[in-house]
Amino acid sequence: MKGQQISRTAVVWQLLAVALVVLPHLQWLPLWVPVLVVASLGARLMIHRGRWSFPHWSVKTALVVASSGGLILSFNHQAGPETMVALLVVALALKLLEIYHRRDALIVLFVTLFVAATAFLFNESVWMAGYILLVVILTLAALNSIQQASDANRYRDNLKTALHMLLPAIPFMLVLFFLFPRLEPFWSVTIDTATAKTGLSDELSPGDISELSQSSELAFRATFSGEVPPPDQRYWRALVLSHFDGRRWSRPEPAVRHSLRAEKLTPLSPEQPYDVIMEASGRPWLVALDQPVAVEPGLRMSAVRTLHLDAPLERRRQYQASAVTRYRLQPLLTSAERQHYLQLPASGNPQSRALAQRLLAANNGDPQAVIRQLLAQFNREFIYTLAPGRLGSDSVDRFLFDSQQGYCEHFTSATAFVLRSADIPARVVTGYQGGEWNPYERYLQVRQYDAHAWVEVWLDGEGWQRLDPTSAVAPERIRTSAGEFFNANNERFSRGGLELEWLRDMRQRYDAFNYAWQRWVLNYQGQQSDLLKDWLGGSEQWRLILAWLLPTAAVFGGVAWWQLRPRRVRIKDPLERALLRLQQRLTGENCRRQPAESLSMWLQRIAGYWPEQQSQMLRLAWLDDQQRYAAGADQTMRTEMLQLCRQLLRELPGRRIP
Structure with a gap:
């Protein structure tokens, strides 16, 4: 069995590969699993050094x-x-606790490669791709090392062999990436990790939140084909909440949602096409620039013009849509629809109801005048803050008449309640507003701290109109990005403090690099068909077959030639290399070294052809004899021989006899 034992070098490579492949999973694994891995690595190291013996079968069974x-x-x-x-x-x-034979090591390394692939279930960034490539290289080095003798100790050779094995696979990988058709997955998995978080929920209940901590996690990125809308027009709608139970706003029951008519949209401005790459949210809804006009196949548009999928969004998705920023939406409401958008609990928040009636009476029932007076009151008396405190029961009354401070959800909820109390149809819309422009890849980056809520109010003859009460209290929140606003107002913000210009530039460059990776690599499927048509001049089946077969044959042919070509033996010793160059230079008919001729005899024979270099040649011949046969040979002789060879190479004309 000795021939099946593995070397100590192989054990070290395996421990390193296992340790690195587990690192990406530390953020979600239960704490005891990394502890077990570290303990197993330590135990295997002690066994490798001969201080511990392999554990008894009962110990392994208990583990x-x-x-x-x-x-x-x-x-x-x-x-x-x-x-x-x-x-x-x-x-x-x-399995680390019983690596002894080659078969055990193979099992460990094969499982290591499989675990490396699972890292992409949780993180698809370019840095993770580079990290897993490193793990694969080290695992290949470990596979090479287990084929060596048990007493071998060649770390550098293992790593070089792994790189030589990986390099020929790169051309074939590129052919597969560009030309092989993308297939839909045969299964779907749900990943419940930190990457599937969102700043929005299906409900809005501002009275239950005492302090809001803004998250800088990415929500989505958007690229525009034409003119980019200004910051105050970057409203990204996600959900419409039209049911109020006295404390929270939510979507109506499914039966009510299905009874609503699809709202008619009349565009008053040109369409703006755009692309969105949305991060995983764990929810079925998507975002759309207000108001969406058209979406790509596969996406659904609800009656209230929000986008959603048939299943929760568990992976990053790219989609296309178009929108208009000026429009007329649903100028007529049925009595049932009007009643739905005026729905309020029978009791609760009496002061807010009375305020609505006073505003209505003071403005002779004019809805627009009621809205202007309410916004003016917000502008005079209210404060925008992310730490408003809890409001208790009758949260709208407590906000309007006691605390008078809050963030967008407080102002939106109170505005919708007052308008409905004044017999003006209103609803709450949640989504995102603003975003940060990245000039390097020219895209808009929207993060979770850009989450926002606003009101849509229905006016007779005009239809649904967007009304953002936050703009009356903190207009700079709408005109600038949320990050700049929170920093400038010293709100609780995850980046902490004002950002230096060079740090901001570096962050934007990094974000642009990630965006390019996601758009052109991870989402290449959406662009593959168009690129193939441009490259091949069409998408007929025979073109696709040739496009696949010809590069594949070229790659395999190139790899075969590279592996089977005659290789020159590379001489590492500089003295031997110099002597070989000297013999190759002196190739005249009478100067060529004969097969049975020693180096010393050859130099003595040809020395007479070059009288000026005769002494150097004879000296070199004598040193060669001393180096090869004398007992007192040392490094000094080799150094002198190398110097003589280099001197002769500089002075001899080469390839001819005088």
Whole structure:
């Protein structure tokens, strides 16, 4: 069995590959799993150094039982992707305790490659791609090392061999990437990780939040084909909340939603086409620039002109749409629709109801005058803040008459309530507003702190009109990005403090690099058909077959030639290399060294042809004899021989006899 044992070098490579492949999963794995991995690595290292023996079968059985129970308790009997990946990591850690033969090492490394691939379920960034490439290289080095003798110790050779194995695969990878058709996945998985967070929810309840901490996580990126809308027109609608239970706004019941008519939109400005790359949110809805006109196939537009999918968005998605910023929306409401958008609880918030009646009476029932007076009151008496405190019962009354401070959700909720109390149809819209322009890749970047809420009010003959009460209290929040506004007003903000100009520039460059990666690599599927048509002149089947076969044959032919070509033996010793160059230079008919002729005899024979260099040649011949046969040979002789060779190469005319 000795021939099946693995070298110490192989053990070190395996431990390094296992340690690195587990690192990307530390952010979501239960704490005991990384502890088990570290303990297994340490135990295997002690076994490798001969201080510990391999564990008894009873110890390994107990670890398997305990780990199985830990997985069941940690993941609450759920058999999702996280559970399966955690099971692989645990199995990898336990297998480390019995690596002795080549077969055990192969199993560990094959599982390591599989765990490396699962990292892309949780993170698809360019940095993760580079990191996993490093893990693959180290794993290939480990695979090479287990084929060596048990006493081998060649770390550098293992790494070089791994790189030589990987390089020929790069051309074939590019052919597959550009030409192989993208297939829809045969299964769908739901990843419940930190990457699937959102700044919006299906409900709006500002009275229950005492302090809002803004998140800088990315929500989506948008690229415009034409003119970019100004900041105060960057309203991205996601949900329409039209049901109020006295404390929170929410979407109406499904039966009510299905009864609403599809709202008629009359554009009053040219369409603005744009592309969106939206991050995973775990929700079925998407964002659309207000108001959406057309969307790509596969997306659904609700009756209230919001976009949604048939299933929750668990992976980053790219889609196309177009919008108009000036429009007339649903100029007529049925009595049922009007009643729905005036719905309020039978009781609650009496002071706000009385305020609505006073405003209505003071303005002779004019809805627009009521709106102007309410916004003017917000501008005079109210404060925008992210730490308004809890409001308790009758939250609208407490906000309007007691605290008089809050953020967009407080102003939106109170405005919609007062308007409905004044018999003016209104509804709440949630989404995002603003965003930061990136000049390097020319796209708009919207983060979770750009989440926003506003009101849509229905006016007779004009239809639904956007009304943003936040603009009356903090107009700079609408005219600038949310990040700049929170920084300037010393609000609680995740970046902390004002951002230096060079730091902002570096961050934008980094974001632009990530955007290019996501758009041209991760979302290449949406562009592949158009690119192939441009490259091939059409998308007929025979063109696609040739486009696939010819590059593939060229790649395989090039790889085969590279592997089978005759290779020159590279001489590493500088003295031997110099002597070989000297013999190649003196190639005249009488100067060529004969097969049975020693170097010393050859130099003595040809020395007479070059009288000026005769002494150097004879000296070189004598040093060669001393170096090869004398007992007192040392490095000094080799150094002198190398100097003589280089001197002769400079002085001899070469390739002819005088």
